[in-house]
Amino acid sequence: MPYDPSAFPPFAVTVDLVVLTVRRHALCALVVRRGEPPYQGRWALPGGFVRIEEDLGAAAARELTEETGLRVQGPDDLHTGAHLEQLATYGDPGRDPRMRVVSVAHLVLAPDLPTPTAGGDADSVRWAPVDALLPSGGGPDRSGEQPALLAFDHSRILADGVERARSKIEYSSLATAFCPPEFTVGELRRVYEAVWGVALDPRNFHRKVTGTPGFLVPTGGTTTRQGGRPAQLFRAGGATVLNPPMLRPEV
Amino acid sequence: MPYDPSAFPPFAVTVDLVVLTVRRHALCALVVRRGEPPYQGRWALPGGFVRIEEDLGAAAARELTEETGLRVQGPDDLHTGAHLEQLATYGDPGRDPRMRVVSVAHLVLAPDLPTPTAGGDADSVRWAPVDALLPSGGGPDRSGEQPALLAFDHSRILADGVERARSKIEYSSLATAFCPPEFTVGELRRVYEAVWGVALDPRNFHRKVTGTPGFLVPTGGTTTRQGGRPAQLFRAGGATVLNPPMLRPEV
DNA sequence: GCAATAGTGTCTATTAGACAATATTTC
DNA sequence: GAAATATTGTCTAATAGACACTATTGC
Numbered sequence A, B: 001m002p003y004d005p006s007a008f009p010p011f012a013v014t015v016d017l018v019v020l021t022v023r024r025h026a027l028c029a030l031v032v033r034r035g036e037p038p039y040q041g042r043w044a045l046p047g048g049f050v051r052i053e054e055d056l057g058a059a060a061a062r063e064l065t066e067e068t069g070l071r072v073q074g075p076d077d078l079h080t081g082a083h084l085e086q087l088a089t090y091g092d093p094g095r096d097p098r099m100r101v102v103s104v105a106h107l108v109l110a111p112d113l114p115t116p117t118a119g120g121d122a123d124s125v126r127w128a129p130v131d132a133l134l135p136s137g138g139g140p141d142r143s144g145e146q147p148a149l150l151a152f153d154h155s156r157i158l159a160d161g162v163e164r165a166r167s168k169i170e171y172s173s174l175a176t177a178f179c180p181p182e183f184t185v186g187e188l189r190r191v192y193e194a195v196w197g198v199a200l201d202p203r204n205f206h207r208k209v210t211g212t213p214g215f216l217v218p219t220g221g222t223t224t225r226q227g228g229r230p231a232q233l234f235r236a237g238g239a240t241v242l243n244p245p246m247l248r249p250e251v
Numbered sequence C: 001g002c003a004a005t006a007g008t009g010t011c012t013a014t015t016a017g018a019c020a021a022t023a024t025t026t027c
Numbered sequence D: 001g002a003a004a005t006a007t008t009g010t011c012t013a014a015t016a017g018a019c020a021c022t023a024t025t026g027c
Helices: A056-068 A154-171 A174-178 A185-196 A202-211 B056-068 B154-171 B174-178 B185-196 B202-211
Strands: A012-023 A026-033 A047-049 A083-090 A101-109 A125-129 A216-223 A231-236 B012-023 B026-033 B047-049 B083-090 B101-109 B125-129 B216-223 B231-236
Touching: A012 A056, A012 A154, A012 A174, A012 A185, A026 A056, A026 A154, A026 A185, A047 A056, A056 A083, A056 A101, A083 A154, A083 B083, A101 A154, A101 A174, A101 B101, A154 A174, A154 A185, A174 A185, A185 A202, A185 A231, B012 B056, B012 B154, B012 B174, B012 B185, B026 B056, B026 B154, B026 B185, B047 B056, B056 B083, B056 B101, B083 B154, B101 B154, B101 B174, B154 B174, B154 B185, B174 B185, B185 B202, B185 B231
Parallel strands: A012 A101, B012 B101
Antiparallel strands: A012 A026, A012 A047, A026 A125, A083 A101, A216 A231, B012 B026, B012 B047, B026 B125, B083 B101, B216 B231
């Protein structure tokens, strides 16, 4: 059947953002409170419409800046800003009760930030531990407080984003996107521990990351911000894929 | 800014398919010839509009069946049919000169098939080696024949699909999706060799795949369809992730 | 000194990869 | 027998993980 440009089903296209960071040893996601129906008062992922002349990635970067003030890592400033990549697209016909919306979800990995501003409305945006947002993540010792699920299909989108982050830090250097421009091996290890939810041997971890070519570059400085013996400071090296990969302790 | 259902930018949403198979030791993709402008006469990936009440995955499965007669693997028939997964979404404002089209690309891995039918028009659909379709894949000994690039941004979509397939057979059992329901270790090895474009040691490969739990299940039968000593027949085991992974020989 | 974190060294069980050797078919 | 493929076995270098030990700070 030849396709007719004048008669195609109209869709709305949005971007939704899974923005992850590590705060106080916990993997956290950015959520905003919905001010109107449907799902009024519920938490949701930040996002919005793609403009008619705007690329998908540009729309995601724009929404990110609007909601958090955070900038996306450009080709120049390789060691500041957040990492952004496309995650997946969600287009179930019933996912939005008002109309047919196809949402192109994006994943953002950001260093720990001061509490976001959300265009001035500080009460309607917050960092929430993903364990508290996802049904299965509660664990046995979590005191039963199961908050309302995220609006729409955002729980599933968040779960997909978290799983992507967990698997991607295995074989890429993306864990450094959670760190400030300069960081110690211990800080990087705590990122892995928070994202994977496991404890790692500090000694083997140190040997492993410093021995992986291109992963870390020493800056010469040291810091004692974690207490104890001063630690060398590093920045992210040029490598994007890690060979050998970091191995997640077996399940 | 609250979002107004009555005023959103209208988009067309399509699905495009990267359908891969292995034929005569080569990784091949399904392409169709365009019968109308733009890019009239050029080869393109199969695809079409998502219907207004249709899920994205369902649209992809429908297009696949329409173009090839191939069925997608359901939850029941785990060892027949093709594997389908979402690949990525392409929405550059200029990617289609006629209008704003967002395409949700899907990846299909299929066993070797009789030449597809394309709704009866056998001249406008074919399997083409991906090396011949992708600019960089030509290699030094290919006799200079560089066919016209695929229409739209389909070269990039195809390249992304091929890369996804190459990396995914490392840590998942998806290589079996390229095989018939029963296959030998040698046939599976030739799939890996074709997809990665490398030669693998048959002896180490055999030990590796038969030793990975859940990857292969012997059916009891044997075959000599490859010549030589009869080989055991296997079907895909229940495992979806491979532990340990198959390692692509280093680059 | 004690507690905390950083960093190095060593041992062992496992594994990837090279490759010899044997098995079973077709011609 | 020759050629082809399948399958098992063996050896070696590299590696992951466990863990002892030392180093350097703040209290």
